[in-house]
Amino acid sequence: MLENLLNTIRSPEDLREIPEDKLPILAQELREFIINIVATKEGHLGASLGVVELTIALHYVFDTPKDLLVWDVGHQAYGHKILTGRQEIFHTNRQLGGISGFPKRDESEFDTFGVGHSSTAISAALGMAIASKLKGETEKQHIAIVGDASIASGMAFEALNHAGVTDTNLLIVLNDNAIGIDPSVGALKNYLTKVKTNGEPTSDNIFEALNLDYTGPIDGHDLNLVISELKRLKNVSGPKLLHLITKKGKGLRQAEENQVVYHAPGKFNALTGDLNPKNENALPPKFQDVFGKTIVELATTNEKIIGITPAMPTGSSLKFMMDEFPDRAFDVGIAEQHAVTFAAGLATQGFTVFCNIYSTFLQRAYDQVIHDVCLQKIPVIFCLDRAGIVGEDGATHHGIFDLAYLNCIPNLIIFAPRNAVELRNIMYTAVQGLELPIFIRYPRARGSILDWQRTFEKIEIGKAEILKEGTEAVIICLGPISKNALAAISLLSTEKQQTIGCIDMRFLKPLDETMLHKVFNKYNNVITLEDGTVKGGLGTSVVSFAAAHNYTAKIETLGIQDVFPEHGTVDELMDMVGISIEKIKQRLLKS
Ligand SMILES: Cc1ncc(C[n+]2csc(CCOP(=O)(O)OP(=O)(O)O)c2C)c(N)n1
Ligand SMILES: CC(=O)[C@@H](O)[C@H](O)COP(=O)(O)O
Ligand SMILES: [Mg+2]
Secondary structure (H helix, E strand, O other): OOOOOHHHOOOHHHHOOOOHHHHHHHHHHHHHHHHHHHHHHOOOOHHHHHOHHHHHHHHHHOOOOOOEEEEOOOOOOHHHHHHHHHOOOHHHOOOOOOOOOOOOOOOOOOOOOOOOOOOOHHHHHHHHHHHHHHHOOOOOOEEEEEEOOHHHOHHHHHHHHHHOOOOOOEEEEEEEOOEOOOEOOOHHHHHHHHHHHHOOOOOOOHHHHOOOEEEEEEEOOOHHHHHHHHHHHHOOOOOEEEEEEOOOOOOOHHHHHOOOHHHOOOOEOOOOOOEOOOOOOOOOOEHHHHHHHHHHHHHHHOOOEEEEEOOOHHHHOOHHHHHHOOOOEEEOOOOHHHHHHHHHHHHHOOOEEEEEEEHHHHHHHHHHHHHHHHOOOOOOEEEEEOOEOOOOOHHHOOEOOHHHHHHOOOOOEEEOOOOHHHHHHHHHHHHHOOOOOEEEEOOOOEOOOOOOOOOOOOOOOOOOEEEEOOOOEEEEEOHHHHHHHHHHHHOOOHHHHHHEEEEEOOEEEOOOHHHHHHHHHHOOEEEEEEEEEOOOOHHHHHHHHHHHOOOOOEEEEEEEOOOOOOOOOHHHHHHHHOOOHHHHHHHHHOO
């Protein structure tokens, strides 16, 4: 029987007024609240459902916001948001102008650290703990809540290694549900499974070996037990780790049974838990599926082909290859740095390696790209999914920096396929052998071609394509965003349309200089268009080219201008940054 306890909570102070024996009722209400909103507004589901008891217990026991909670990734922090004053606006989660899907410092004083990318929480909380020590705030508690997949990442290990030699009020809560987005992998996962199976820590406890005070494993859904352990640990000095066993998706049958899908299920029926029916058969495929199916097709006839993903088999669709060729497809866990150098190592031994990483997560492995791949001209084939604006995940997840951060590195090729056929053909081309590493970037989107599985054709490296001739002005685009340019042109009067040309550069590197000479010899009005940051990307390259060759055409650069776009739909955000069809049309009317 529910008691509307949740409605009485505007801050954790209200929560602390509730008698402990009533908290399980609150847990049920909080779960229902999350389910009801995510069912219609979408977002991450399973992770937040799994930490409902932990979230209540943390805010019940600790004096938040004075005590500092740091959620790792933050996709599991919906309950935290709801209990910390955001219940009434939670329905705006991940929508334009609404609250962020992740903890964010300028959203609430309870959000102590901005997150989205994984495995940062222990470092951040340790930093806060050392700061408190230096400031003499000896009573202050610092708690990092980190998942089993995220703790296996290099950054988390680095932080554990440091934490173990400090004398700080640091508590690491390991929320172990044995899964990331996809099932967790690796030797640490096997170790944690052993600990769980035995029901007690092994004699060679890995955390104790790192000098952490280890407690667990305990049932993370036993609210009273979690509360009593947190109360006890509050009085234990030094760095400590509490190992909780939880179930991702807890409380919604389908989410418990199908944890991968219900990580972020889209819309579903809040009462039954069933996913809303989708008819995707008649739609062109997502770029990720073109990658996933094409790599299987290529690997079927070429046993040198290897596929790698750092923890995103489903999101990247490498799972198709993992099912078909398990010996040649690797999920290395949340380990982007390792994925890049591992790929390079394999490639030195004659393998043809596809390393698929979301554009935003490749930021983690920048040194590996420079030092382990490009400097040595190792021809790894990188597929950067989720390039450009990704939508509701927002600022932490947009893949808008890759063009700029790759453009300045020597010895690489950067290609943006305009459609599924080009993605397929560049993968085929890369398998034939390239002298340099290639970075193939594509968006979180569907293509536009239904019959995309055509006979493979080789793509000429560094060749741009004229999509439309004009007379006065030209839009120089990069890859899929050319769709917006062509659509914008088509909205103009027939006469105006004839004046505007459109070119898809396709390759940011090598830049098709022959094409650019033609452009600057023909047009006085040049517009560049990209779905990444202009600074350092296509816009910068075209401006530099013009300057180097003394061309005097007027150049305007459309793209993301020195801002972090927030969350919203892709269309809304493209409009805000000036690269939607409508905004391009408005710009063309001025040409
Ligand atoms: C650096 C980085 N790589 C990949 C991701 C994508 N990602 C988000 S959540 C997640 C799984 C996290 O698993 P875990 O830490 O066990 O938390 P759970 O979802 O099980 O609560 C992954 C791989 C990310 N956010 N950051
Ligand atoms: C929290 C996180 O980083 C992932 O869950 C991410 O939201 C996945 O993005 P896609 O939905 O684009 O696969
Ligand atoms: Mg997990």
